[in-house]
Amino acid sequence: MKERIEIRLCGFGGQGIVLMGLVLGEAAVRDGLWAAGSNSYGAQARGSACQSEVVLSRAPVDYPRVLAPDLLVALSQEAYERYVIDLQKEGVAVYDAGLVKPRGGLPQPHIPVDATRTAVEGLSQKQVANMVMLAAVAALTGIVSQKALLGAALDAVPARLREINQRALEAGFRLGESAREGLSYPLPDWTLCEASARADA
Amino acid sequence: MSRDMNAYLREEIQRTPFCPGCGHGILMGVLLRAIDEMALPMERVLFVSGIGCAAWIPSPHFKADTLHTIHGRAVAFATGAKLYNPELITLVVSGDGDLSSIGGNHLIHAARRDLDMTVLCANNMIYGMTGGQVASTTPEGAETTTTPGGNPERPFDLCRLVAAAGARYVARYGVVQPLLLKRAIQKGIRTRGFAFIEVLSPCPTQFGRRNRLRDPAETMKSLKARLISQRQAKSLTESERASRIVYGEFASEDSDDLEGRGRDA
Amino acid sequence: MSRSRTEGLLPPGDYYLSGNEAAAEGALAVGCDFYAGYPITPSSEIMERMAWRLPEVGGTFVQMEDEIGSLCAVIGAAWAGAKAMTATSGPGFSLMMEPLGYAVMTETPLVIMDVQRAGPCTGQATRVGAGDIMQARWGAHGDYQIIALSPWSVQEMFDMAVQAFNLAERFRVPVVLLAEEAVGHLRERITLPSEVTVIQRDRDKTRPPFGSEEPDGVPPMPAFGDGADLLVTGSTHDEWGFRKTEDPEVQRRLVTRLSRKILDHRAEICSVETYCMEDAQVMVVAYGFTARSALHAVRHLRGEGLEVGMMRLRTLWPFPEEAVARMGEGRARVLVPEMNLGQIQGEVQKAVDCPVEAYHQVNGEVIPPSVLLKWIRERSL
Numbered sequence: 025m026k027e028r029i030e031i032r033l034c035g036f037g038g039q040g041i042v043l044m045g046l047v048l049g050e051a052a053v054r055d056g057l058w059a060a061g062s063n064s065y066g067a068q069a070r071g072s073a074c075q076s077e078v079v080l081s082r083a084p085v086d087y088p089r090v091l092a093p094d095l096l097v098a099l100s101q102e103a104y105e106r107y108v109i110d111l112q113k114e115g116v117a118v119y120d121a122g123l124v125k126p127r128g129g130l131p132q133p134h135i136p137v138d139a140t141r142t143a144v145e146g147l148s149q150k151q152v153a154n155m156v157m158l159a160a161v162a163a164l165t166g167i168v169s170q171k172a173l174l175g176a177a178l179d180a181v182p183a184r185l186r187e188i189n190q191r192a193l194e195a196g197f198r199l200g201e202s203a204r205e206g207l208s209y210p211l212p213d214w215t216l217c218e219a220s221a222r223a224d225a
Numbered sequence: 226m227s228r229d230m231n232a233y234l235r236e237e238i239q240r241t242p243f244c245p246g247c248g249h250g251i252l253m254g255v256l257l258r259a260i261d262e263m264a265l266p267m268e269r270v271l272f273v274s275g276i277g278c279a280a281w282i283p284s285p286h287f288k289a290d291t292l293h294t295i296h297g298r299a300v301a302f303a304t305g306a307k308l309y310n311p312e313l314i315t316l317v318v319s320g321d322g323d324l325s326s327i328g329g330n331h332l333i334h335a336a337r338r339d340l341d342m343t344v345l346c347a348n349n350m351i352y353g354m355t356g357g358q359v360a361s362t363t364p365e366g367a368e369t370t371t372t373p374g375g376n377p378e379r380p381f382d383l384c385r386l387v388a389a390a391g392a393r394y395v396a397r398y399g400v401v402q403p404l405l406l407k408r409a410i411q412k413g414i415r416t417r418g419f420a421f422i423e424v425l426s427p428c429p430t431q432f433g434r435r436n437r438l439r440d441p442a443e444t445m446k447s448l449k450a451r452l453i454s455q456r457q458a459k460s461l462t463e464s465e466r467a468s469r470i471v472y473g474e475f476a477s478e479d480s481d482d483l484e485g486r487g488r489d490a
Numbered sequence: 491m492s493r494s495r496t497e498g499l500l501p502p503g504d505y506y507l508s509g510n511e512a513a514a515e516g517a518l519a520v521g522c523d524f525y526a527g528y529p530i531t532p533s534s535e536i537m538e539r540m541a542w543r544l545p546e547v548g549g550t551f552v553q554m555e556d557e558i559g560s561l562c563a564v565i566g567a568a569w570a571g572a573k574a575m576t577a578t579s580g581p582g583f584s585l586m587m588e589p590l591g592y593a594v595m596t597e598t599p600l601v602i603m604d605v606q607r608a609g610p611c612t613g614q615a616t617r618v619g620a621g622d623i624m625q626a627r628w629g630a631h632g633d634y635q636i637i638a639l640s641p642w643s644v645q646e647m648f649d650m651a652v653q654a655f656n657l658a659e660r661f662r663v664p665v666v667l668l669a670e671e672a673v674g675h676l677r678e679r680i681t682l683p684s685e686v687t688v689i690q691r692d693r694d695k696t697r698p699p700f701g702s703e704e705p706d707g708v709p710p711m712p713a714f715g716d717g718a719d720l721l722v723t724g725s726t727h728d729e730w731g732f733r734k735t736e737d738p739e740v741q742r743r744l745v746t747r748l749s750r751k752i753l754d755h756r757a758e759i760c761s762v763e764t765y766c767m768e769d770a771q772v773m774v775v776a777y778g779f780t781a782r783s784a785l786h787a788v789r790h791l792r793g794e795g796l797e798v799g800m801m802r803l804r805t806l807w808p809f810p811e812e813a814v815a816r817m818g819e820g821r822a823r824v825l826v827p828e829m830n831l832g833q834i835q836g837e838v839q840k841a842v843d844c845p846v847e848a849y850h851q852v853n854g855e856v857i858p859p860s861v862l863l864k865w866i867r868e869r870s871l
């Protein structure tokens with residue numbers, strides 16, 4: 025088991041990348057983990073590629089930012105291209121199947137998740153693709169429990185958007201679970217806490 | 226019968242720092258009489274002032290809480306005190322340069338915010354304390370140490386400025402109209418909301434002697450001669466009005482017409 | 491005195507907050523009940539949180555027309571009895587210098603949170619810097635002492651907000667929380683305590699409010715409306731507040747006391763932390779976010795067997811020179827990494843006998859651990 029897991033979420037401005045980071049960190053804290061998160065702010069956040077990073081661990085870490093991410097979650101081609109080069113050799117990339125075409129020849133496993141299409145076609149709400157993706161990542165990797173993620177996400181959005189976000193998360197959990205079942209190789213063990221280990225057992 | 230105002234003054238202070246004939250001494254007396262007549266609870270009265278001769282009217286003379294601040298910011302200090310403790314009867318007393326030049330932004334924003342405070346602006350049309358430089362209220366053509374050829378710029382009409390910013394009560398009187406002035410101060414204090422009173426308070430030392438006004442008495446006489454009511458102003462042409470100063474109320478919730486009842490107009 | 495958290499405050503427990511949000515919560519926990527401010531990146535989240543949180547705890551919030559007015563309103567409220575604060579960043583902090591001097595001169599307790607960005611001037615509004623360290627110390631004219639704290643984590647944004655108000659009340663002095671964008675915008679897990687220590691000013695009105703028998707004394711401070719007939723002025727004044735603008739002795743006594751009440755209490759005010767210092771030949775002195783990079787590097791280098799350690803400055807002003815001198819004794823070298831062109835470096839050099847080397851980075855980004863790892867390693871072999 026690792027001491028520290030680093031996650032970088034990236035996409036373009038308007039996809040709700042910063043919210044993903046906030047919800048992921050909040051969920052980790054609810055799971056009893058230690059979490060730290062930083063975003064690209066200002067002009068960067070308004071521009072094309074934007075990113076939110078989260079560091080998870082069991083105990084407080086000295087350096088709270090991402091050094092070399094274990095997990096890259098990409099929701100746009102440009103952001104993927106820009107950040108995939110930093111991914112750890114033993115890391116994993118999860119990408120939106122409809123928006124990102126992964127580079128060939130990279131050593132890290134690349135896992136597609138049809139987040140945006142699920143949001144558009146299944147939920148008629150493109151805006152919640154971020155939550156579909158985040159839920160899929162949680163189900164796929166076990167970095168946080170589904171219960172904590174659901175609670176954190178629903179508390180982070182306005183009341184009128186709770187229902188659609190809940191449906192998005194549930195759809196994402198299913199996507200993540202089936203993606204994991206379809207894998208022909210084991211993913212690294214990233215469960216840091218009891219809660220997420222139990223939930224995903 | 227005139228009442229003794231000593232109860233409102235700190236025993237430690239024997240005399241004011243103002244030059245002989247300065248309008249600020251009169252304003253000081255009028256202000257205390259206004260307060261005395263209203264029987265304000267002095268432990269709840271807060272005087273805030275900035276920097277300049279007029280800022281010394283309350284501080285250190287008045288036996289009450291006094292906040293003598295930095296140049297231009299008296300209204301901002303008063304805003305904090307009043308917002309935190311709305312029980313404080315808050316009076317800002319300062320000069321034209323302080324309140325309207327360096328502090329102009331705070332003045333209009335306080336009027337817009339409509340805090341319940343009264344601002345007395347002692348307008349001597351010049352920077353007195355620093356030696357007689359031009360102010361944003363100096364009349365066009367007037368001589369000052371920084372306008373040796375006469376002021377090329379137009380002055381602010383402070384009352385119109387503050388009224389436009391939303392003040393509830395706005396009035397202008399000269400220290401040569403003590404009764405009207407006293408009534409206006411009382412009305413300002415009673416106004417629930419932002420009140421602004423421009424008090425024309427001549428500066429014989431810096432303004433008078435540079436502008437062919439031989440002595441303090443002359444300065445007062447000249448002010449009195451220039452003051453006209455709003456009604457009188459209506460019958461004058463623009464050029465006739467240019468050399469006069471219009472007194473009266475420029476904003477008031479109940480338009481009780483002070484000028485009609487005044488005895489010293 | 492410590493106080494149990496009351497109505498309107500967040501219940502104790504773990505939260506995932508940004509540094510700016512935590513600073514606001516810390517202020518509320520210690521009893522801050524007045525905020526005046528003006529929007530500026532990267533500190534605005536403090537003001538935005540105070541705008542909805544203060545009414546919940548019965549406090550007062552106002553957005554002023556500029557930063558000068560903001561600090562003036564804070565001072566006015568403080569004299570009306572408030573525990574008052576503002577938050578800003580470089581350009582706004584520059585505008586606050588004159589009222590800051592007024593707060594020093596009138597011994598007004600208040601807190602300024604300066605979430606530093608890359609300057610000078612507008613600089614890089616969304617990027618990080620630590621260029622206001624000397625401005626906090628010397629920004630207003632005249633001779634004075636001030637207290638400035640340097641948080642390195644979200645938890646410390648909360649804890650130091652509490653501490654800042656307590657120091658302000660204890661010493662009747664403005665206290666600057668010298669945060670950095672990287673900590674203000676960082677989100678971390680934070681544990682809110684069930685109780686915080688709360689110091690309240692002494693409102694005794696029988697003793698003079700601007701002087702005390704002891705040369706290092708902190709006088710009592712009644713509020714407007716207490717019936718103390720307060721005479722508050724930024725001009726040189728005697729112990730009751732009377733202006734004495736031409737008296738050399740009153741000026742000397744006042745200016746000396748304003749400094750001594752801080753300097754003579756350095757042991758009480760200053761706080762540092764040390765890491766891996768036992769046998770260290772090389773001592774890294776760091777503060778703020780940079781200390782997190784430095785600690786990461788130092789721990790890594792310890793793993794390589796190098797004799798390096800770190801001292802973290804939690805207090806920047808008054809400078810903890812005694813602690814730095816004591817800890818620096820007998821070391822081969824002291825290293826000071828900073829997100830500026832060397833503002834604390836000189837203070838460190840004054841305190842120690844060994845050579846001091848500095849790493850300066852002013853590109854609007856935090857100094858990454860990899861850079862410090864290499865830089866420290868090269869100087870520790």
Ligand code: SF4
Nearest residue numbers: 243244247278353428
């Ligand atoms: S300089 Fe002018 S305003 Fe100042 S005290 Fe003398 S006469 Fe009055």
